[in-house]
Amino acid sequence: MKTRFIRIATLLLALFSSVGAAIAAEPVKIEPIKIGALFSVTGPPSFLGEPERNTAQMVVDEINKTGGIKGRPLELVIYDTTGDPTKAVQLATKLIKDDKVVAIIGPSTTGETMAVKPVTEKEQIPLISCAAGSKITDPVNPWTFKTAQNDTLAVARIFEHLQKRKLDKVAILTASDGFGASGREQLKNQATKFGMTLTVDDTFGPKDTDMTAQLTKIRGSEAQAIICWGTNPGPAVVAKNARQLGIKLPLFMSHGVSSKKFIELAGEAAEGIILPSGQVIVADLLPAAAPQKKALMAYVQDYKKNFGVEGDHFGGHAWDAVMLLKKALEQGADTPAAIRDQLEKISGFAGIGGVFGFSAADHAGLTKDAFVLVEIRNKDWVLVD
Amino acid sequence: MDFSQQLSQYLLSGLATGAIYALIGLGFAIIYNSTGIINFAQGEFVMLGGMFGVYFYTIHQLPLVAALVLAVLCAAASGVMFERLAIRPLRRATPLGLVIITIGGSILVRGIAMLVWGKDTHALPTFSGDEPIALAGATLLPQHLWIFALTVLLIVVNKLFFQYTITGKALRACAVNQRAAGLVGIDVRRMVMFSFLLASGMGALAGIIVAPLTMTSYDVGIMLGLKGFCAAIIGGMSNGIGTVLGGLLLGVLEALGAGLISSGYKDAVTFVILLLILFLRPQGLFSSGESERV
Numbered sequence: 077m078k079t080r081f082i083r084i085a086t087l088l089l090a091l092f093s094s095v096g097a098a099i100a101a102e103p104v105k106i107e108p109i110k111i112g113a114l115f116s117v118t119g120p121p122s123f124l125g126e127p128e129r130n131t132a133q134m135v136v137d138e139i140n141k142t143g144g145i146k147g148r149p150l151e152l153v154i155y156d157t158t159g160d161p162t163k164a165v166q167l168a169t170k171l172i173k174d175d176k177v178v179a180i181i182g183p184s185t186t187g188e189t190m191a192v193k194p195v196t197e198k199e200q201i202p203l204i205s206c207a208a209g210s211k212i213t214d215p216v217n218p219w220t221f222k223t224a225q226n227d228t229l230a231v232a233r234i235f236e237h238l239q240k241r242k243l244d245k246v247a248i249l250t251a252s253d254g255f256g257a258s259g260r261e262q263l264k265n266q267a268t269k270f271g272m273t274l275t276v277d278d279t280f281g282p283k284d285t286d287m288t289a290q291l292t293k294i295r296g297s298e299a300q301a302i303i304c305w306g307t308n309p310g311p312a313v314v315a316k317n318a319r320q321l322g323i324k325l326p327l328f329m330s331h332g333v334s335s336k337k338f339i340e341l342a343g344e345a346a347e348g349i350i351l352p353s354g355q356v357i358v359a360d361l362l363p364a365a366a367p368q369k370k371a372l373m374a375y376v377q378d379y380k381k382n383f384g385v386e387g388d389h390f391g392g393h394a395w396d397a398v399m400l401l402k403k404a405l406e407q408g409a410d411t412p413a414a415i416r417d418q419l420e421k422i423s424g425f426a427g428i429g430g431v432f433g434f435s436a437a438d439h440a441g442l443t444k445d446a447f448v449l450v451e452i453r454n455k456d457w458v459l460v461d
Numbered sequence: 462m463d464f465s466q467q468l469s470q471y472l473l474s475g476l477a478t479g480a481i482y483a484l485i486g487l488g489f490a491i492i493y494n495s496t497g498i499i500n501f502a503q504g505e506f507v508m509l510g511g512m513f514g515v516y517f518y519t520i521h522q523l524p525l526v527a528a529l530v531l532a533v534l535c536a537a538a539s540g541v542m543f544e545r546l547a548i549r550p551l552r553r554a555t556p557l558g559l560v561i562i563t564i565g566g567s568i569l570v571r572g573i574a575m576l577v578w579g580k581d582t583h584a585l586p587t588f589s590g591d592e593p594i595a596l597a598g599a600t601l602l603p604q605h606l607w608i609f610a611l612t613v614l615l616i617v618v619n620k621l622f623f624q625y626t627i628t629g630k631a632l633r634a635c636a637v638n639q640r641a642a643g644l645v646g647i648d649v650r651r652m653v654m655f656s657f658l659l660a661s662g663m664g665a666l667a668g669i670i671v672a673p674l675t676m677t678s679y680d681v682g683i684m685l686g687l688k689g690f691c692a693a694i695i696g697g698m699s700n701g702i703g704t705v706l707g708g709l710l711l712g713v714l715e716a717l718g719a720g721l722i723s724s725g726y727k728d729a730v731t732f733v734i735l736l737l738i739l740f741l742r743p744q745g746l747f748s749s750g751e752s753e754r755v
Contacts, residue, residue: 122580252725278724283684285675288474289720289727292467309582309676316674320593320602321470341584341676344591 108144108151109410111136111401112171114182114192115206115394119159123307124184127391128206129154131375132181134382135398145405157183161191168192172199178412181397182206187254193220202416204400206393209258213439221419221439223396223429227255229444230331230352231262235270237350237449237460238301243326247276247299249290249314251306255332256282259305275299282310288317295323307332312341319345326350331447335388339455350460352447354389356428358457367426371395375428392428399427466598471716473596477605479712480612483705484667485689486696487619488660493698494636495656498559502543502567503664504686505574509536510665511677512574515583525586533665539570540661544654567682574679582678585669608670615663616705623701632656664689684728691735697745706747 113132116125136152144150153175157164164183171177172195179202183189186209193212196203197219205212208224238246248263250256256279267274275297278290291314294302302325304314311333318327327349329338334353339346355362359372375395379387387395403425404418422441423433430446449460485507492500513532517523523531547566551559588607593600623629634642635652643649668677668685675681688711695707711731718730738746 118575118580126580280724281728283681284727285671285681285685286474286478286716287724289471289716290724292470292474293720296464296467309678312582312584312676313674319591321600322593337581341582343584343586 106148108149109405110151110153110175110177111398112168112175112177112180113152113154113394114157114164114167114171114180114184114188115154116159116184116188117154117156119157121159121185124206124390125156125159127379127388128182128184128394129156130383131379131387131391132394132398134378135395138378139398139402145402148410150402153177157188159185159188161188164188165191165195168195172196172201177201178410179204179401179415181394181401185254186212186258189220189222193217196220200416201412202419204397204419206390206397208255210262210440216437216439219416221400221434221441223393223400223427223432223441225331225354225429225442225446226440227259227262227330228266229442230447231259231266232270232444233352233447233449234303234328234350235266235272238272239270241326243300244271245273245275245298245300247278247294247297247302247325248274249276249278249280249287249294249302249304251282251310252279253282253306255330256306259330259332263303263305280306280310280314282306284310285313286317287314288321291317291321291323294325295321299325301326301328303328303330305330305332308335308338309341312338312345315342315345315349331389334450335390336386339452346452346455348452350449350451353450353457354392354429354446355448356387356389356392358448358450358459361457361459367431368428371399371426371428389428396427396429396432400425400432467720469597470599471720472713473599473601473605475713475716476709477601477608477712478715479692479709480608481667481671481685481708482688482692482711483708484612484615485664485685486692486704486708487615488664488667489690489693490696490698490704491632491656491660491663493693495632496548496559496653497639498548498556498563499690500657500660501560501563501686501690502570503660503689504682504684505567505570506536506540506661506664506682507668507685507689508574508677508679508682509539509570509661510668511585511672511681512578512583512668512679513665514585514669514672515677516578518585519583525588529669532669533662536665536668537658537662540657540664541654543570543661544657548653548657549650567686571679571682578679580679582676583672584676585672587673588670602674604670604673611666611670612705615666616702620701628652628655688731691731694735694738695746697747699745699747703745703747707745710746 115129117129136150140149155167181204184206186207189205189207189212203220205222206224208227210226210228212222250260276294280287304311311329329349329351331353334351334357355368356372359376362369376387404415408414408418420434425432430442432441434441450457451460488503510532513535514528517528517531547562587604589603623633631647632652634647635649639649692708692711693704696703714730715727719727
């Protein structure tokens with residue numbers, strides 16, 4: 077027994093000493109630029125956090141492979157918030173105090189971002205959120221930016237389309253989670269502006285498995301169109317149930333389901349559904365002259381090469397955040413204050429989510445052109461104008 | 462679209478959902494009756510059924526029927542393993558301890574499923590097409606008929622099994638009094654394991670037949686498990702018709718609540734009923750007292 081212990085101990089020692097030797101053998105290191113990232117890699121919003129983590133790491137690796145920024149490599153410190161605002165705040169403090177990062181990317185959800193915002197503001201560290209809620213940058217907070225498109229813009233896109241088709245009685249069916257609630261608020265706020273009447277305003281639980289009751293109610297109302305706001309799998313159930321009930325009204329979804337996964341889940345029932353989406357899913361359909369085309373194609377192909385699946389717009393939020401940061405670092409010094417100032421000066425930056433142009437009064441940086449309307453036909457996306 | 466049509470749609474949708482709750486509830490009842498514990502991991506077997514089904518069907522490209530059979534077998538095997546590894550070593554523990562073990566076990570199973578299969582939601586194809594069937598002003602999918610048929614079949618088989626086979630009678634004996642059952646030569650431990658086998662197999666079957674409609678992912682087990690538990694409570698933990706009626710009632714009330722009041726109250730309906738039953742009629746809605754539970 078004793079000899080065995082000694083043998084194992086020796087082995088371990090040998091192992092560690094060889095690692096030590098490997099480190100010592102490397103040339104003198106140039107001090108890297110430290111960036112923090114908070115993503116909900118696990119937990120309910122993991123569908124956001126996982127592609128964001130993958131993308132951020134992929135982009136940083138690529139930057140480092142091509143010589144870093146001004147000759148200095150980037151070091152990305154990623155923590156998993158599990159979608160919990162309390163944890164997000166603790167980890168943000170850790171990034172700032174222990175890891176001494178110069179800027180933070182994320183968190184993935186609006187709730188977490190709102191919780192982290194006061195911390196980064198107090199510590200004067202720029203925060204580039206990957207969440208969509210419009211209240212993150214409205215009112216503008218000097219230290220907070222965001223890359224995900226506001227749901228305000230998505231709602232405006234749908235309502236404009238309905239106006240064009242002369243439909244003005246709408247039923248809305250929203251998920252009872254943060255994303256759905258925020259969408260519901262925007263739908264209700266903008267309805268009057270676009271001359272829409274909401275005939276039914278109903279909700280569904282994000283984990284519900286049957287929405288026929290709500291849809292039956294809608295079928296019995298005067299609605300001319302249905303708008304459903306949520307993230308998978310709820311909207312796929314809605315689509316299937318609508319088909320089951322033989323509802324022929326045009327069905328609209330949110331950008332929360334603009335991935336191939338939705339088509340896979342809803343199957344036949346996805347046909348004919350129209351939704352606003354970032355341009356990433358239709359990258360190959362865009363005209364060659366479109367400003368975002370180059371960035372989009374590069375991102376989609378890189379992601380496919382590295383992770384075997386096509387990149388989605390969630391990962392795109394992280395791509396934009398890292399690239400914006402890179403641009404800011406190239407333009408100025410690597411202090412938090414300099415990064416903040418440079419971020420605010422960025423304009424005409426064609427990323428994944430859209431063409432960004434920040435200013436002192438606008439830290440969301442996108443216009444409604446960031447969204448395109450797509451229709452699902454033959455299990456694929458088709459642009460709707 | 463008049464009101465009676467709406468109503469019949471609510472009723473039919475409710476019955477379809479309720480049938481699923483009934484199947485899951487039966488699993489709760491079977492284990493409760495032979496071991497005296499409430500197995501909160503029951504929902505996870507429902508999830509395992511669906512996920513194994515997806516795994517065999519989409520990843521191994523097996524024909525649907527083969528995938529389904531294999532999925533039920535695998536989930537039932539997991540049920541037996543669960544009993545072996547988590548319940549049997551602790552037979553001397555208090556019922557409360559065992560209940561907590563099942564909660565812990567359910568978290569473990571969910572975690573493993575998440576690591577192995579990822580966090581995505583998956584769908585199975587429907588068994589026989591997607592064309593809606595009109596019925597009394599309401600519409601159903603062929604898949605709903607499968608659900609009804611399988612539920613009825615399972616209840617009948619269940620009943621025959623518990624009434625007429627030696628194993629079934631032995632299980633009932635354990636339900637009445639474990640110690641006495643042991644004294645007359647019934648291997649109680651084996652019966653406990655057997656009840657886990659039955660319950661997980663039935664749960665898995667429920668998980669598979671709903672997967673085409675509701676989709677499945679590593680975390681569907683929590684809510685379905687809770688609903689099944691409510692069904693069993695309404696039925697007074699009987700592993701017969703009581704739990705089935707409990708499940709159907711629950712499904713219909715949920716659909717009516719969502720359709721006529723507000724969908725926000727859908728889950729609230731379930732839990733209010735659960736609390737009312739526990740306060741007012743803890744022996745269940747359909748049983749007259751502390752008599753038999755089979």
